[in-house]
Amino acid sequence: MQFTLRISVLLLFLVSTCIPSRAADKITILDEQQLLQLEQRAEQANPRDQCFLYTELVSAMTEIAGQQLKSDNPSQATATLNKIAKYAQLIQVKLSRDTKRLKNAEQLMHRTTYKLNEYLHSASYEDRPTLQATLKQLNQVQSDILTQVFNH
Template sequence: MRFRVVLVFALLASSLPVSAAVKPEDAIDHPALLAQLEDEARTARPREQCYLYTQIVHIMTEIAGRRLAEGETEEAAAVLKQVQHYAELIHLALARDTRRLRETEMLMQTTTHRLGQCLHLASSDDRPALQATLAQLDRVNEELLTQVFQH
């Protein structure tokens, strides 16, 4: 009986979309989970992509912050370039009908705040890339706020 319960639970968990099964904290330490979330975002319906891309940006911002704290500036810069790419995808996804706007905006606000904290910890060499990424995320957050208030 216990085996059946475990089997049913495992089957249910594996049938959930990655975004429902993955917590951002888990994906930070497990690159395979982040890759799964990226794949899900690419294949998701247009209405879902904006939120999924925002989750990816949030996770990658945390990863970049950790890399900066550990002194791995080149790795952090590479992650920030990915953040910029996904921020552009969020911008493009906003042109389509989107769901979960308020949740998306709140997560983006948290993400930009976290990146702002990283900016204060970064060396002067790392600041231009962080500032450019933060400016881009701020623009996306403004667009999200506009969309939230229009609906």
């Protein structure tokens, strides 16, 4: 009886720890107003903070582009990816300045490029060129940020 109870408790523990948490899977996607606020915050921020804030903006917009691709809205996704490319250029420009939170920006960019790569694998053939170009640019930005991290 005790042996059966121990096995049951052990089995319950193993099952409960192996099931992924649904709360961890949920990703909050910014609405249009929040996105505009983040964009304004990045534009008006101290130059040292701009690199990280633009990286946050790129990350949020990548989530939006992914949702647009999943909802079969490639024209909006392409427009969003073009905005991402624009902000990636701004990150590269702002990177030459003395910046704060470089390591955080690099980690966020790493997660962003990983997600964009996932979207690339599930995208339709027509959407892939834009995704590939954006991913290539973001990989370059991540490499530049990482170089700056090691230089500081």
